Amino acid sequence: MPPRKVSDTAGAEPRRSGRLASQPAPPPAEAKPKAPKKRSAEALDETKDAESSAPKKAKADEKAGTAEHEEPAAPALTKIEIGDSLPSLVLKNEKGEDLQIAELAAEKGVILFLVPKADTPGCTNQACGFRDSYPDFTSSNFTVYCLSADSPTAQSKWQTKKELPYPLISDPKRILIAALGAGDGGKTKRSHFIFEKGGKLVEKKLPVSPADSPKLALEFAKNHVQ
Numbered sequence: 001m002p003p004r005k006v007s008d009t010a011g012a013e014p015r016r017s018g019r020l021a022s023q024p025a026p027p028p029a030e031a032k033p034k035a036p037k038k039r040s041a042e043a044l045d046e047t048k049d050a051e052s053s054a055p056k057k058a059k060a061d062e063k064a065g066t067a068e069h070e071e072p073a074a075p076a077l078t079k080i081e082i083g084d085s086l087p088s089l090v091l092k093n094e095k096g097e098d099l100q101i102a103e104l105a106a107e108k109g110v111i112l113f114l115v116p117k118a119d120t121p122g123c124t125n126q127a128c129g130f131r132d133s134y135p136d137f138t139s140s141n142f143t144v145y146c147l148s149a150d151s152p153t154a155q156s157k158w159q160t161k162k163e164l165p166y167p168l169i170s171d172p173k174r175i176l177i178a179a180l181g182a183g184d185g186g187k188t189k190r191s192h193f194i195f196e197k198g199g200k201l202v203e204k205k206l207p208v209s210p211a212d213s214p215k216l217a218l219e220f221a222k223n224h225v226q
């Protein structure tokens with residue numbers, strides 16, 4: 001019996017269907033984004049500390065910059081005693097206008113009454129006492145001024161509210177207040193000081209009650225010959 005012939009195509013690679021070969025190859029799979037690494041508790045704490053300290057540092061830098069541009073403190077005046085004159089010093093009145101203190105008594109005597117804080121009960125009592133007796137002071141050739149560490153704005157509001165007829169002097173750094181001996185650890189002692197025409201100090205009451213201040217000042221003004 002003759003041997004069986006082996007087909008020439010037995011070892012050949014099978015043909016792909018033309019239909020399959022014509023299809024495009026599938027796109028490569030996209031790489032999945034890697035999950036961010038978890039930060040350690042220590043690293044998170046460091047970040048929080050840095051973020052919280054940034055505003056504090058900015059404020060500190062701002063404060064330091066402001067301090068560099070602050071005006072130097074005004075020099076203290078020599079203490080004013082009986083017989084001394086009004087000092088050369090410029091302060092603001094309730095309108096924000098400059099007042100030369102040394103010139104206040106150029107034409108008349110001057111009464112400075114000092115209050116701890118504008119528009120408070122005791123200070124209002126004292127201020128209204130000088131208001132009610134104001135014509136008597138002027139007829140005795142004295143002008144009246146209220147002196148305090150309040151701002152001109154606060155003084156102006158108080159003046160309008162209580163219809164105070166005299167000017168108010170703002171001394172926020174308590175320069176004149178301290179020179180008169182009425183400065184008390186950042187506060188003002190209730191008191192009054194009387195300067196005759198020309199500016200010489202002739203009378204002072206320190207401390208004094210709100211009700212007594214205008215009465216005692218007027219009694220002295222009526223009896224003092226200038």
